[in-house]
Amino acid sequence: MTSRRTQKAAEAIREVVGMAILRDLKDPRVRHVTVTFVEVSTDLRQAKVHVSIMGTETEQHLSLRGLQSAAGFLQSKLAANIDMRYTPKLTFVIDLGVKRSIEVMRILQQLRPADEVAADEAETDEAADDDLDEADDVADDESAEVDAANEDAVDEQAQHEDSQDDATKHHDAAEHRAAEHRAAE
Numbered sequence: 001m002t003s004r005r006t007q008k009a010a011e012a013i014r015e016v017v018g019m020a021i022l023r024d025l026k027d028p029r030v031r032h033v034t035v036t037f038v039e040v041s042t043d044l045r046q047a048k049v050h051v052s053i054m055g056t057e058t059e060q061h062l063s064l065r066g067l068q069s070a071a072g073f074l075q076s077k078l079a080a081n082i083d084m085r086y087t088p089k090l091t092f093v094i095d096l097g098v099k100r101s102i103e104v105m106r107i108l109q110q111l112r113p114a115d116e117v118a119a120d121e122a123e124t125d126e127a128a129d130d131d132l133d134e135a136d137d138v139a140d141d142e143s144a145e146v147d148a149a150n151e152d153a154v155d156e157q158a159q160h161e162d163s164q165d166d167a168t169k170h171h172d173a174a175e176h177r178a179a180e181h182r183a184a185e
Helices: 004-023 057-069 071-081 097-111 114-184
Strands: 033-040 046-053 089-094
Touching: 004 033, 004 046, 004 071, 033 097, 046 057, 046 097, 057 071, 057 089, 071 089
Parallel strands: 046 089
Antiparallel strands: 033 046
């Protein structure tokens, strides 16, 4: 069982390595690569990066070799972005899960009659519309809550400024009275 610490480290490594591959890696062999997940050893010294690579088998192996040769560069990006005692040694593995699921879906769709496919697509579209409507409602509710919280914060800030102004006026008046009292003596 992996600990919460190793899971958090794996997720952070996935994000940093994935972004570095997209933005910083200039190797022409590395194309159409997505970091799917990362396995980290319990001592956080080894990280196995699972990648999905779209393309032919030759392109996949070329991209994998490009990633392996860029491992040092990616480790330096990792060290710069994540504060860890040890920077894990990166190894790359092709994740065939995505390709297999796409292939299974293709085979299943070939086996289904055309009218079932059309009915399922209609149901899927309707469910997607319902999900979008629900997401819009949630976003509206959250937006209203944020607006209300902002208004409360503005009101509190105004009250705080008013109380500071009142305190300053009382202080100034007290100093003025003290000055008049000293002048009268």
